[in-house]
Amino acid sequence: DRRTLPGQRRYLGRGAASQTVEWNQQDGRFFWPSCGKFVFRGTRTHLQNSYFIVSVLTGKPPAFLADNATVQRLEKHAPAQPHRVLGRCLLNLTSVLDMSVFQGKVKRFTADHDRYIVGDINGNVKCILRSKGMKEPELDFRTNRPEQLKTATTVSHLNRYERYLVVRIKKCEALPVADFDTSSSDPYLRCTWDNMVMLSPVVKQSLRPVFNQSFYFPVRVVFPEMRMGSKAEKKHQDTILKYELTSKGFVQIQVWDDDVTSADCLGGCQVTLGDILNVRATQKRTLLGPLKTEKKDEEEEENELEEKQERHNQWYEEPRSVRVYDGSKTALGQSALANKDAALIHFEAYFYPDWAETLRFEDEVHEADTESVWAKKEEEWTVRNRQKAEDYALPFPDSIGAKRPKEESMMQTADSLRRFPCIGLHPLTRVETPLMAFVSPIIVPEEWSFPAKMLEWVHCLSFEITQRQARTGLIPTDGWKDPEYVLARRKGAPQDHSVLLCSLLLGCKEDAYVVKGTVYSKDPVATIDKADQLIEHTWVMTRHKGWVTFWEPCSRQIYHLPNRYDPKKARRRKAEPTLGKEDDKEEDEEEEEQDEDTNLEKQQWEGEAEDSRVHLEDMESLPTVGRMPKPKMRSDKGKKKDEEPGRERLKRELIEQREGLLIAPKRKMLQEDTLVTWLPYDSIEVVFNDKNAWANRQNHHPACIAYDFDDTDAESPPWEPFLSDDDEKSLHFQPICPNVSVQPELRPSIIDELQADLRTEMMQNLQLYRGKKGMDTMFDHNEELMHQLRLFLEIHELWRQIDPDSPSASRVLEGYREIPNDYPREQMTDQQKFFNFVGRILNLRVWNRHGSPFFDSGYKDYAKEQDRLWKSLERLCHDFQKKEDSFPIKRGKKFSGLPVHFCTSDQESIRQYLMEINEYKQIIDTDEEDVFYTIECRILGRLGGILSVWLYVGIQEPQRETDFDEEL
Structure with a gap:
């Protein structure tokens, strides 16, 4: 509770406090809900120059023994008595006033390099500021705090x-x-x-x-x-x-x-x-x-020598x-x-x-050598990909998997290629760097770690794509950026969103990967209408208890694929002891000595759902019981078999044979319990995380393959790793940004100023646009109307954080479908009005027919959070519908409008986006003179200075006799 003065030469100063938490007997991931409260007295500068020391111990000593200073001195010399220190971690409080998330490495005092870093520690530190003598926390008055400017000579602290x-x-x-x-x-x-x-x-x-x-x-x-x-x-x-x-x-x-x-x-x-x-x-x-050196006269130098002897420097x-x-x-x-x-x-x-x-x-490795090593590794990777593409083209010559894996000229587009990228250019040094180095786990507060909220947060990043990538559809080698660069810039290409989202999921201890594939899309630079072209695209994939989940940051959608990998095989791979590798090699050698025909047969029929096939022409050789088949049928089939050309028969046999190949779609993925009815992706080539990258050697479509990355026992693994076990030991790489810092949300004062400026800019833009046509522009911004619009935008903002696969969503969708289309609104109950609002206005849609793994026992907090959001949504909808019948508009007018969400607050970009919306152009191009416009803006802050921007443009037009319903 006492202040530790700056410059004190003690490891733990006079004011330092120490607390010990309870013993945790869990296996694997350890969690402590609270580590105690500490009181710090000092200035903000002193707080930012302080730090925490976290010691991780094993054993179960009494609290009075663990906190005893004498015992702590003795344990350094006899670590086995009374308890053993596993490691220590130092956490700087430099950014404690801005961010509550802390992460660090637990380190052991040992000369062994492999045992120096024990593990990772992360958590939250909540800092509550109080002025001395005050018992209540400081409030946010939305003004800047008066403070002294920092200069280069501020070193006294x-x-x-x-x-x-x-x-x-x-x-x-x-x-x-x-x-x-x-x-x-x-x-x-x-x-x-x-x-x-x-x-x-x-x-x-x-x-x-x-x-x-x-x-x-x-x-x-x-x-x-x-x-x-x-x-x-x-x-x-x-x-x-x-x-x-x-x-x-x-x-x-x-x-x-x-x-x-x-x-x-x-x-x-x-x-x-x-x-x-x-x-x-x-x-x-x-x-x-x-040191400052100045030329002076001899007399001045003699006088200064006497002064320097008397003056004592700091x-x-x-x-x-x-x-x-x-x-x-x-x-x-x-x-x-x-x-x-x-x-x-x-x-x-x-x-x-x-x-x-x-x-x-x-x-250890010079920069030039490192560059040549990764370039050579990429060449070997390309050779294997080219051979696999040729093997794919034999049974499936017209498929995506048969395309070439590397471009041969600068004019080629993604429509004729299927690339397997593994290398990118370092943003600073511009040398070849593996894609795994771009991914780095990011720790965020718990309230931002929920799936729907995290995906919505990443979606609010502005999207920007280069002209070269838009023209060719290919992700350039220098198009990959690290997550810290993306967060600092607050905009990026789709691959930047995927790398950032994967880093966030890895920080949440999810089994996350960045996926590179292809999709069919409209050509954004084409001047004429033409067919969709194939372009390269990235998204994120996670694995959990047999489920594979695709996260799409561009459309803010999540796709769940059940029974796509064996979790037992993944756990067995991680827990596999090193001593057992020699036994595995011996078993592999014994298997290689077996008959080649037996191995070929097993490989040919691998993945088949049926044990055998019987065709109509084979019915003659089968034993029969009872009535014999008709001779006419038998003779027709025999005649057809005899007259079948050899080319057609060979083609039919090849078609039947290719169904058992590794690159063929897996039949078990077409069964009712695994079938996926909707996926926007057309192929998948590479997945990578912060450890390794894998190439897809199965069918090109992501819905027809398995995702067992640890299945390396077969001669032809379904996923080929970029780095083998030997490469992981010899080829070392460091993350581009090992510790990514996430900035806090923008201050409310800045958000209010941006909100007012955007609303004023949109009003002036509308006045100038209609003024050029010789028409006046009138606005209606009465308080009741603006309150309803703010409530309406709040509902839409809350809707972006709701998971459509939750049990509450299924209940609401069933209730909405039970309401007849011509059912009068006046006769609906409050519950039916809510169902109708969610189904008709918010357009609730569910595309995951097998549900979501995020609502099982492992995600209890997420299920509770979704229930809370649904209750808040229902409450807001009821408040909005109370005044819907008496909507505060002018007499004889009908009101209509358009809510639009933007991932940027740049006014020029918002103007360009609005002019591309037909509904907005119809509103501002109306020939009516007696109309009133209403513009409302709502901006909400996100972590990293990211903003979620809502804009509502409404119009009040004269009501005609043919108008019976008011639409919002």
């Missing part, structure tokens, strides 16, 4: 007994133009290291900004014996210390254009710790930067010899904006104080 990584950024040159109206940009810096993100102030309207900004990242090691300057730090320099620094990742420097709704990346670069520590020469530096002003990485004129990559010049950045990076001179990093 730092701890003198900690080591810091200093990144000093001077300026940038030749940045691309992000705002074409002003022909400039509003750049700011975003520096990331060790799961800490720091931002610089925004420089307005400049392509050559001068920042002079310093970022100070504390270098913290979770083990107390490894504190700065200790003997253990020197002793374990080549083992534990290197493991710890490697786990912190690279230093990423990015330049972004400031925008409230979306941001554009102006460029970025990255620096490894090896680049800093491998510098040979040393220079004098303070924590504030280089600890951060003491010059030290450090290794400085000079990043002057470093090229900035990753920007998608056009730029005629090469964007450059000037910076330097060093540790203060520096490490021992002997601490250096030796790159």
Whole structure:
């Protein structure tokens, strides 16, 4: 409860508190609902410079024994008494005021590299702010908090007994133009290291900004014996210390254009710790930067020497010899904006104080070698895919699976190809990187981890596709982006949405994969009507208890496929001991020595539902009981058999034979308990997660195959892995962003301002449009009408988070179907009105005929959340329908309108989208003069600064005699 002063040299300061939770006897994933409450007294800056230490122990000691300080000192020397420490995790509180999600690696004090990282720990830390002397939390007054501006020399709050990584950024040159109206940009810096993100102030309207900004990242090691300057730090320099620094990742420097709704990346670069520590020469530096040198006269120098002897410098002003990485004129990559010049950045990076001179990093694999390794791996992958395509074309020559796996010219489109991508270009270094490196688990708060809400959140990201991808239908090699880049930009292509959604699902401990396939779609750049063309598309897949679920972020739909894989086989693969691999090899050798004909027969009839087939021409050889078949029938069949040409008979036999091939559709997928009636996808080629990628060697259609990725026992596995077991040990890759930080929601004050600006802009746009036609524009924005429209938009927003496969949805749909079409609304009950509203206005549709696995015993919280949403929806619908009969419009008018949802708040984009909607054009192109318009806007915040935008455009027209019903 007491304040821990900055600069205290204790591992646990005077004010630090320690608590122990109860013993958890679960297997596998451990969960503790609460770890206690802690009171912190200090400033915001002090809070952001603090951290948590989480120790994971095994055993069941009493609480008084576990919290005893003497026992804690003894356990370091005798870990078996009274309990054993499995590992420790350090969680920085840098972003505790913005985000409540924390994640980190549990590390063990051992020199064994394979045993250093024990596991992952993640959870939520809720921070409630109170001013000193106040007993109630602070309220949100929708105003900015008055605070002192941070500058590059603000170092007085730092701890003198900690080591810091200093990144000093001077300026940038030749940045691309992000705002074409002003022909400039509003750049700011975003520096990331060790799961800490720091931002610089925004420089307005400049392509050559001068920042002079310093970022100070504390270098913290979770083990107390490894504190700065200790003997253990020197002793374990080549083992534990290197493991710890490697786990912190690279230093990423990015330049972004400031925008409230979306941001554009102006460029970025990255620096490894090896680049800093491998510098040979040393220079004098303070924590504030280089020493100031000024030329002065001899008399002034003599006077200053006497003054310097009397003056005592602060600890951060003491010059030290450090290794400085000079990043002057470093090229900035990753920007998608056009730029005629090469964007450059000037910076330097060093540790203060520096490490021992002997601490250096030796790159295990050079960058050029790594590039050649993955390029060679891609060539081998392409050769295998080409051979599989030729084998596919023999029995199915006209199918999607028979298309070539690699383009031979730049003019080819996706309509003539079936590619199996495995490599993408790194956004910063532009070298070949496996697709698995783009995926990284992201931890989010629990309320955002529900399936329907998470899919709705990702769907609110703006969609943007390059002209090249729209023209060819192919995903370019440089078209893959990491989730942190997508979240920072708040827009991306469909493959970016899929990578982000897969990362979020992996953070929720789901068995998630990114899927690359093809779909038939209209050509967006075609000027004439033509048939649908085949284009490459991505979505997300999860596996759960035999179910395979497809997540479509573009249309916000979920498709469930039952009995598509064997969960026992997947668990057996994960739990398979290494000692059993030798026995498996011996068994495989014995199987290879068996008769080839037997193996061919087993492979030929694999997946068949029937044991044998009997055709009409084979009836003669079967024994008969009772009445013999008619001779006429027998003679006709025999004649037909004799007259059948050899070519036709061979064709028929080949058709019958190909039904038993691996690439043929599986018959068991066409049975009643597994049949899927609707899927928008036409083929599936590759799936990948953060560990590996697999190529589909079965039928091309996703509804007719199994998804047993662990089925590697067969000679021809249904899913061929990109990395074999030996490759996983020899070929190492690091995620592009191992720790992705999700920004909080936008402040309510910013959302209110955006909402008012958008509503005003739409009103002015409507006035100008009708003014060009010589017509006046009148608006009706009375409070009762606006209240009804806000309620109507709230219902639509709530509807986006409801799962149509829930039991409540089935109950509502059955109730709606029981209502006759001509049943008067006045005679309906409140329950029937609700069913009618959901079925007619909200257009409830269910396409998963087998239900959803999200409502079994493993998702109890999700089922409760959906029940709560349905109750809220029913309450809002009843409130809206109370005033529907007496709708607040002008006398003699009828009201109609159009609600539209947008995934962007950009006003120019919204105008373009609205002009493509026929209903909207009919509203604004009416020739009536005596009409009143109503425009309502509603914007809701999402994590990461993402916005959900609703716009309602209504019109009140004169009521005619032929109008009997009012439509909304």
